[in-house]
Amino acid sequence: MADPADTRDAALLAPIERTGRGFYWTVGLLSLLILWGAIAYWTQFDEGLGVTGLHQPVSWGFYITNFVFFIGISHAGTLISAILRLSKAEWRRPITRMAEVITVMVLFIGAGQILVDLGRPDRMLNIIRYGRYQSPLLWDATSISAYLTASLTYLYIPMIPDIAILRDRVGKRKLFYSVLALGWTGTERQQRVLNRAIAILAVLVIPIAVSVHTVVSFVFSMTLQPMWHSTIFGPYFVVGAIFSGIAALIVAMIAFRKAYGLESYLKPIHFRYLGQLLLVMSLLWFYFTFAEYLTGYYGSEPEEMKVFWSKFTGPFWPFFWGMVLTNFFIPILCLMRLGRRTIGKVLIASLSVTVGMWLERFIIVVPTLSNPRLPFGEGLYFPTWVEWGELAGSFALFALFYVLFTKVFPVISIWEIREGREVGLKEVEERLLTYLPDAAEPDVVGKRTEVVK
Amino acid sequence: MRGERSVSERTVRRLQWLWLVVAFGLIGGIITWIAHLIRTAWRLGDVPSASIGISIVSIPIFLTMLGVILYVFVGLRGDRGER
Numbered sequence: 001m002a003d004p005a006d007t008r009d010a011a012l013l014a015p016i017e018r019t020g021r022g023f024y025w026t027v028g029l030l031s032l033l034i035l036w037g038a039i040a041y042w043t044q045f046d047e048g049l050g051v052t053g054l055h056q057p058v059s060w061g062f063y064i065t066n067f068v069f070f071i072g073i074s075h076a077g078t079l080i081s082a083i084l085r086l087s088k089a090e091w092r093r094p095i096t097r098m099a100e101v102i103t104v105m106v107l108f109i110g111a112g113q114i115l116v117d118l119g120r121p122d123r124m125l126n127i128i129r130y131g132r133y134q135s136p137l138l139w140d141a142t143s144i145s146a147y148l149t150a151s152l153t154y155l156y157i158p159m160i161p162d163i164a165i166l167r168d169r170v171g172k173r174k175l176f177y178s179v180l181a182l183g184w185t186g187t188e189r190q191q192r193v194l195n196r197a198i199a200i201l202a203v204l205v206i207p208i209a210v211s212v213h214t215v216v217s218f219v220f221s222m223t224l225q226p227m228w229h230s231t232i233f234g235p236y237f238v239v240g241a242i243f244s245g246i247a248a249l250i251v252a253m254i255a256f257r258k259a260y261g262l263e264s265y266l267k268p269i270h271f272r273y274l275g276q277l278l279l280v281m282s283l284l285w286f287y288f289t290f291a292e293y294l295t296g297y298y299g300s301e302p303e304e305m306k307v308f309w310s311k312f313t314g315p316f317w318p319f320f321w322g323m324v325l326t327n328f329f330i331p332i333l334c335l336m337r338l339g340r341r342t343i344g345k346v347l348i349a350s351l352s353v354t355v356g357m358w359l360e361r362f363i364i365v366v367p368t369l370s371n372p373r374l375p376f377g378e379g380l381y382f383p384t385w386v387e388w389g390e391l392a393g394s395f396a397l398f399a400l401f402y403v404l405f406t407k408v409f410p411v412i413s414i415w416e417i418r419e420g421r422e423v424g425l426k427e428v429e430e431r432l433l434t435y436l437p438d439a440a441e442p443d444v445v446g447k448r449t450e451v452v453k
Numbered sequence: 454m455r456g457e458r459s460v461s462e463r464t465v466r467r468l469q470w471l472w473l474v475v476a477f478g479l480i481g482g483i484i485t486w487i488a489h490l491i492r493t494a495w496r497l498g499d500v501p502s503a504s505i506g507i508s509i510v511s512i513p514i515f516l517t518m519l520g521v522i523l524y525v526f527v528g529l530r531g532d533r534g535e536r
Contacts, residue, residue, distance in 0.1 A: 066494065131490050133494065133504040146511060146515065149479070149480060150518060153521065153522060175465065190529050194529070197524060204518070204521075232492065389480055451475050
């Protein structure tokens with residue numbers, strides 16, 4: 001099935017075979033940002049968390065915001081890809097790989113934020129040695145480990161036929177590709193094994209992905225802190241995660257479409273479908289946000305109201321209203337009518353949602369800690385250059401990992417595109433026929449009409 | 454020439470086995486870690502039910518993943534066909 005002589009998809013192998021000047025510029029620029037992050041981390045490691053804006057009572061700031069944000073984005077991938085695969089959505093074919101890569105990359109970066117936040121990374125060993133399962137933090141560690149393992153497997157297994165194409169066609173890294181291809185030759189039996197394994201993983205990965213962000217929300221909602229102790233935090237976080245994941249996926253798709261000339265693979269129709277999905281998620285996100293804040297406001301519990309007003313009209317108002325603008329109003333305006341300039345509109349909406357969802361995570365983490373329930377003094381949080389450096393470095397690291405991945409593996413699944421051309425069309429036709437009512441024979445119709453008369 | 458090819462194939466096969474060992478080591482390590490936490494909670498009488506409850510869900514997930522990896526490894530390598 002993966003015929004190495006087939007050159008129709010040469011455009012997908014081109015980034016691996018040739019390296020343009022743009023690649024070096026991108027890597028150089030990203031490396032500078034990563035260097036800033038590395039210097040910031042070294043300063044923090046050397047001098048302690050005192051160099052950051054973290055203090056009492058605000059002990060969680062940018063790092064935990066980044067953690068929740070990156071883990072949220074990870075839902076782009078595996079969850080969206082698994083749902084599209086299981087529902088046999090044919091338009092998924094050029095999208096799934098990009099989505100799966102996002103998941104794996106951001107999970108590493110998201111989990112790494114915890115190490116940065118610890119100040120002393122050696123204390124991570126305490127979790128391994130003395131972890132207690134009564135703590136939601138340990139539920140997090142377990143579910144993220146499961147998700148990372150599942151996502152890595154779910155990225156690798158559907159990539160095997162493409163690795164075999166690389167082994168047979170690309171002149172470099174022969175040993176590397178040969179090892180990872182696991183002897184793939186495309187026999188019927190191998191195809192059956194692969195399809196079965198992908199199906200099992202797709203089913204397995206959905207509940208794991210949902211559980212991960214539910215458990216991330218438990219870190220907040222299991223406490224009695226004002227505006228954290230909420231029963232809808234689990235689904236609210238999952239909805240937000242899928243929302244930000246779709247936005248990140250669209251941004252990545254548009255960037256690689258432009259950089260690698262993939263216009264014939266990533267067509268406006270793909271962006272239209274994803275844009276519609278983003279629109280639905282925006283409405284759903286607004287519904288959850290409204291329900292969450294209305295419940296708090298109606299209860300009027302004094303400690304809750306302090307946090308509530310600090311977000312609405314207090315020191316956090318620019319972040320709160322910025323979040324509403326970027327997560328709801330801008331996407332709705334852009335995605336309401338997707339007639340002309342679909343890609344431009346979808347890109348603006350996605351960039352807006354990416355910013356908005358980071359603000360949402362910030363608005364959940366910081367204002368509650370600024371106004372604690374216990375009788376500590378109130379306190380504001382001002383990040384220093386160290387946290388800004390970590391933020392820039394984390395985003396740059398994610399982008400660099402992604403770019404480097406595309407230099408080693410195809411960013412669009414070649415075998416799935418070929419399968420779509422060869423088998424998908426026929427399958428869709430057959431499936432469509434099963435949805436439609438059976439065509440009645442003319443003489444049967446005539447007899448029925450007589451009976452009715 | 455023939456000898457050169459067989460050496461290369463042997464290297465590939467060895468590295469593939471190494472790859473499997475790494476996957477087993479990683480997932481097996483996580484399962485061992487969870488088991489260690491249950492044991493610690495049990496020994497200290499520190500609400501072992503929480504550890505057992507969570508491990509009942511998580512350990513089968515890791516074992517399923519291990520099973521899928523093994524299935525793919527054996528299934529693909531066992532049927533190489535004609536290249």
